[in-house]
Amino acid sequence: MTNANITNIRPDFALITNWVQAKAKVLDLGCGDGTLLTHLHETLSTTGYGIEKDDGNWLAALKNGVDVIQMNLEEGLSGFEDQSFDTVILSQTLQAMHNTESIVHEMLRVGREIIVTFPNFGYWRNRLQITLGNMPVSKSLPYQWYDTPNVHLCTIHDFDHFCRQHNIQVIERKVITDGQDIHFLPNLLGNLAMYRLKRAA
Amino acid sequence: MSESNSVGIVKAQVAHFTQPLTLKSGAVLPQYHLAYETYGELNAAKTNAVLICHALSGNHHVAGRYSPEDKYPGWWDNLVGPGKPLDTNKFFVIGLNNLGGCHGSSGPSSVNPLTDRPYSATFPVVTVEDWVESQARLLDYLGIDQLAAVIGGSLGGMQALHWNIVYPERVRHAFVIASAPNLTAQNMAFNEVARQAIITDPEFFDGDYYNHGTVPRRGLRIARMLGHITYLSDDAMGEKFGRKLRHGDVKYSFDVEFEMESYLRYQGDKFAGEFDANTYLRMTRALDYFDPALDYDGNLSKALSRAKAKFVVISFTTDWRFSPARSREIVQALLDNALPVKYAEVTSAHGHDAFLMPDAHYHAIMRAYLEQIKV
Numbered sequence: 001m002t003n004a005n006i007t008n009i010r011p012d013f014a015l016i017t018n019w020v021q022a023k024a025k026v027l028d029l030g031c032g033d034g035t036l037l038t039h040l041h042e043t044l045s046t047t048g049y050g051i052e053k054d055d056g057n058w059l060a061a062l063k064n065g066v067d068v069i070q071m072n073l074e075e076g077l078s079g080f081e082d083q084s085f086d087t088v089i090l091s092q093t094l095q096a097m098h099n100t101e102s103i104v105h106e107m108l109r110v111g112r113e114i115i116v117t118f119p120n121f122g123y124w125r126n127r128l129q130i131t132l133g134n135m136p137v138s139k140s141l142p143y144q145w146y147d148t149p150n151v152h153l154c155t156i157h158d159f160d161h162f163c164r165q166h167n168i169q170v171i172e173r174k175v176i177t178d179g180q181d182i183h184f185l186p187n188l189l190g191n192l193a194m195y196r197l198k199r200a201a
Numbered sequence: 202m203s204e205s206n207s208v209g210i211v212k213a214q215v216a217h218f219t220q221p222l223t224l225k226s227g228a229v230l231p232q233y234h235l236a237y238e239t240y241g242e243l244n245a246a247k248t249n250a251v252l253i254c255h256a257l258s259g260n261h262h263v264a265g266r267y268s269p270e271d272k273y274p275g276w277w278d279n280l281v282g283p284g285k286p287l288d289t290n291k292f293f294v295i296g297l298n299n300l301g302g303c304h305g306s307s308g309p310s311s312v313n314p315l316t317d318r319p320y321s322a323t324f325p326v327v328t329v330e331d332w333v334e335s336q337a338r339l340l341d342y343l344g345i346d347q348l349a350a351v352i353g354g355s356l357g358g359m360q361a362l363h364w365n366i367v368y369p370e371r372v373r374h375a376f377v378i379a380s381a382p383n384l385t386a387q388n389m390a391f392n393e394v395a396r397q398a399i400i401t402d403p404e405f406f407d408g409d410y411y412n413h414g415t416v417p418r419r420g421l422r423i424a425r426m427l428g429h430i431t432y433l434s435d436d437a438m439g440e441k442f443g444r445k446l447r448h449g450d451v452k453y454s455f456d457v458e459f460e461m462e463s464y465l466r467y468q469g470d471k472f473a474g475e476f477d478a479n480t481y482l483r484m485t486r487a488l489d490y491f492d493p494a495l496d497y498d499g500n501l502s503k504a505l506s507r508a509k510a511k512f513v514v515i516s517f518t519t520d521w522r523f524s525p526a527r528s529r530e531i532v533q534a535l536l537d538n539a540l541p542v543k544y545a546e547v548t549s550a551h552g553h554d555a556f557l558m559p560d561a562h563y564h565a566i567m568r569a570y571l572e573q574i575k576v
Contacts, residue, residue, distance in 0.1 A: 025539075047539070049536070049542075055548070055562055058545060059562070059565055059566060059569060062543055062566065062569055062570060063569050063573075065573065067541050067542055067543055068543055068544075069532060069536075069542070069543075069544045070544055070545045070546045071529075071544075071546070079529055079532060079533040079536060080536060081536075081537060084536075
């Protein structure tokens with residue numbers, strides 16, 4: 001498996017790599033063309049599967065050598081055994097899910113750890129556009145209000161609250177903007193939120 | 202004139218086997234023969250062989266034509282040929298007629314060498330397991346230890362799956378297409394109606410019609426008509442025929458009035474003229490009996506625990522006879538065994554028949570995967 005994106009791997013993918021153990025068994029939900037799984041396999045010798053609904057992405061993932069299962073995440077992860085993966089990843093897809101709560105629960109059922117990333121709606125540029133009276137349109141939210149697939153946008157505060165409410169332990173959290181770590185006022189200055197989670201004991 | 206990407210003019214061959222074959226039923230075939238065709242060249246290392254397992258009414262004539270005048274090419278000609286998804290420039294492709302068939306392999310209509318008369322009803326009931334065993338012997342005969350791939354749709358997919366249960370070391374890649382780990386009660390019910398149509402035909406004579414100079418044509422015709430309804434989707438039939446009338450107006454008769462009736466009768470007549478009723482009974486029984494999980498506490502994952510191949514599982518959205526849900530059961534068992542698997546649910550309006558059609562996305566999947574196989 002070779003992929004031209006390896007040298008220019010997306011910054012969030014590079015960070016995800018730090019949260020996955022060598023030789024881990026990984027399930028990537030909404031794996032797209034399989035770039036992340038390919039990268040994980042090449043850098044960490046991981047194994048595992050991708051799930052992808054879109055025909056074009058599915059075929060691209062196959063061509064990248066990924067074991068890809070075509071299914072709709074909205075229907076859950078039936079077919080996958082409890083705790084059968086080391087890490088289950090949902091990267092920048094949470095906000096487009098209808099069954100948001102159930103997919104997070106399904107991930108925690110199937111994976112010992114899960115990684116969830118999403119665009120932070122609390123990012124100042126989004127707030128600014130709302131203040132000016134418009135729905136935000138940006139690089140990370142590149143849709144108009146009428147054609148967006150995003151139905152469950154949230155802020156970092158919202159997601160922290162969600163985790164507390166649902167008995168989910170945050171192992172690590174990273175907030176980045178244009179590839180740079182954001183430590184100061186992350187809910188205001190962070191564009192992308194990344195969480196490493198597991199079920200609280 | 203040569204067709205582009207065709208394997209061209211082909212010739213069937215016959216392999217004779219004298220080592221007795223004990224069938225799953227306990228019956229023994231002391232000797233038998235298998236009709237087969239091959240396309241492409243077997244490489245020196247014998248690592249590029251692909252076995253095609255046929256479905257209910259298929260046979261060994263997978264691709265090409267027997268003569269330039271042949272009206273139709275082999276049944277999977279759109280997939281198999283030089284430059285086609287299953288590229289015969291790369292692979293050595295083998296098609297065979299399964300035991301019990303009626304196109305050249307030992308079956309009810311072939312002559313029993315011990316009696317010099319057709320086997321007729323005495324030809325035993327054969328199973329998917331028996332077929333895989335006989336296919337393995339055909340590979341031995343051809344000097345092939347391991348298949349680059351075994352490919353099958355529907356009943357053929359069951360054979361492809363079963364290869365991995367009994368001969369895991371002989372399969373590198375397996376394509377299980379529009380198939381199921383066993384038939385549902387509803388699915389078996391269709392088979393039973395088809396068989397009853399044949400068995401109750403007065404010209405059936407308990408399967409001994411060869412010696413009565415008759416053919417249970419009516420039964421076979423109805424069986425095929427029923428089959429065709431289940432291979433299509435409601436939408437596909439609606440799109441193809443709708444309520445279109447053949448003569449513009451209703452005639453208040455029971456003749457062919459709707460286009461759909463004309464199609465079904467045509468398909469039924471065509472089939473009744475070329476297929477053997479005793480073979481049809483056996484092929485449907487093989488479908489009914491297939492249930493590899495049965496010997497493993499009903500657990501398909503356990504049944505596949507010895508499998509080693511990389512799998513491609515494909516289903517079609519409007520296939521209700523072998524629905525995507527049944528394919529997902531196979532996928533689940535493969536996932537339980539941490540086996541490499543790619544699963545696609547192809548959007549198609551064509552029901553079960555879709556697996557034989559040259560849908561662009563479906564064939565792109567086949568092509569992309571087969572290109573990756575190292576030989």
